[in-house]
Amino acid sequence: MKVAVAGANSFIGREILKIFGFKNNMEITAIVRRDCTFDFSLYENVYKVVQCDMEEYRSLGEMVGKGDCFINLSWNGSRGAARQNAELQKRNYQLYMDAMRSMADTGYTILVTAGSQAEYGRCKSVITEQTLMNPNTEYGRYKAEVYFDVAELAKKYNIRFIEPRYFSLYGPYDYNKTLIMTCIRKFMKNEECILNDCSQIWDYLYVTDAVEALYSLCISDGACGVYNFASGRHRMLKEFVMDIHRGIRSRSNVCFESLASSYDGLIYDLRPSVNKLMRDADWKPSTTFIEGIRKIIRECKLL
Secondary structure, eight states, X not given: OEEEEETTTSHHHHHHHHHHHTSTTOEXXXXXXXXXXXXXXGOTTEEEEEEOOGGGXXXXXXXHOOOSEEEEOOOSOOSGGGGGOHHHHHHHHHHHHHHHHXXXXXXXXXXXXXXXXXXXXXXXXXXXXXXXXXXOSHHHHHHHHHHHHHHHHHHHHTOEEEEEEEOEEEOXXXXXXXXXXXXXXXXXXXXXXXXXXXXXXXXXXXXXXXXXXHHHHHHOTTOOEEEEESOSOOEEHHHHHHHHHHHHTOOOOEEEOOTTSOSTTOOSOOOBOOHHHHHHTTOOOOOOHHHHHHHHHHHTXXX
8 A cells, every 4th residue: 555644754644654664565655844854764664755845735646646545644733822823724724625635636545634623622521423513713623624625525536535533642752732741841850740720531542552543444445434533541631640740750749720721722521432443443542541651751762
């Protein structure tokens, strides 16, 4: 299978290169921006690297060449205040769709988007793939637009479409201001850590487990549509924080305060169901939360 990955140097992209590249009969093309300086020689199974800015995505298929599966991870402004920047998010949507149309025109038979829990918005109950989408950010709104439009595109070309709808992935080289990365950094230094009350219910999935599930969906002819990507083990954020604290054996003082401050503006519960993913991918997560934390520390050389 020939797989092209846009945003190949991203947090998820690196893991895709690593895992897909070592599967049998996989030929990987890494697509990155022209100013990217990432050293792809670290990934021996990357067949070629294509440098292409998002503004050039209308010609992406021509630049990359024919293949089977296209995974698009590219997006600007997925964190913090940028999530409510309507102009930026609309431009992301337009360029993203340029890429998807170009690769469909080139003959790719599997299109994979990078969905987000932000497409659902606030939900008071367990979130399934049938839960009504009601995004409350511009980021979530335009991610949802991508979902609907790529589904129509796939129908037009009679090809498969897969949307992993990511909830809370974590792992090495994640954004350094996430709750997990902030806690690891402070706890390793035994620094005081002041957080919101962390009463929200979340579900963390280690990035390697997520990519293994994605691989299984890509090679399964019957897998199609949206899938919630999480571990199925949701619990209070405070419990995750204290697991990190105990796992590192930190002496940091942890202070849980009000909801006045929050990471990426997410101050609501996330209770995803992963039954569909487990069934169609014949998959279940293999990395416990604290094992994932220890892998981050080792791989990022934080010891």
